[in-house]
């Protein structure tokens with residue numbers, strides 16, 4: 496049993512043993528570690544997020560902001576905060592989270608295609624919607640919703656697993672002004688983010704539509720949003736890509752309905768997330784009943800591809 500009056504959310508660096516890298520974000524990396532105070536490998540496995548060495552100082556307040564956000568979030572579809580690790584008692588420099596052994600949707604879906612039915616994919620979509628609706632209710636915008644940031648806890652449960660770009664919305668404004676767009680995942684960004692650098696709650700809904708697209712295609716990289724958009728707007732790089740993408744979206748061009756495994760009603764739901772004007776876009780809350788109706792429809796039985 497735990498020793499008395501020890502803060503279980505404080506992890507001592509000397510007992511945190513690195514096992515391997517799990518993933519890399521914009522300014523952070525996530526490693527699998529064992530917290531082993533007894534030194535006999537009976538300690539628990541945890542996911543540890545820290546800054547990538549190159550940009551430590553200016554990003555350190557990003558990490559502490561992310562820690563404060565995750566610490567205050569309690570939802571079954573949001574990865575659990577476990578604590579922090581401090582460097583010699585000064586500010587926290589590592590975020591300790593629960594380790595989800597099955598990895599992200601990008602790791603899991605391609606390898607488990609034949610046992611993941613459309614019904615399960617729609618259930619994952621519902622869970623992401625619920626996590627995002629909760630996040631929005633706390634006045635946070637995620638700004639980086641994509642399959643790579645959704646983690647698989649079990650065949651039945653997924654969780655939003657990274658909040659590296661999450662920002663709180665100043666209540667009166669209702670949007671966040673994107674600063675350094677060099678890190679932005681442009682093919683997951685709504686038009687208002689690309690043209691005005693403004694990010695609304697509704698901008699996360701657009702990214703959700705793109706994430707749904709990834710889900711339905713089992714995160715097949717040959718059909719990834721980036722590949723398909725490059726095919727539509729021609730190969731270019733840097734600012735040209737954004738200019739061509741904005742033009743294509745303004746002309747009403749959208750990711751096409753995936754040829755296999757995407758019934759029309761499912762594609763129609765994605766299209767509701769890709770309305771040009773943020774105010775016309777469906778909300779996460781209003782997406783839920785549409786998913787419930789699809790999940791009642793027999794055609795989505797446990798047919799896996």
Ligand SMILES: CCCn1cc(-c2nc(Nc3ccc(C(=O)NC)cc3)nc3[nH]ccc23)cn1
Pocket residue numbers: 517518519520521523524525542574592593594595596597598599602643644646656657
């Ligand atoms: C910074 C980028 C975002 N990110 C979050 C994580 C993460 N991963 C995992 N589990 C995981 C990951 C990968 C694999 C794998 O085998 N892959 C080939 C297996 C298990 N648990 C997590 N709990 C909290 C965060 C987190 C990884 N990257």
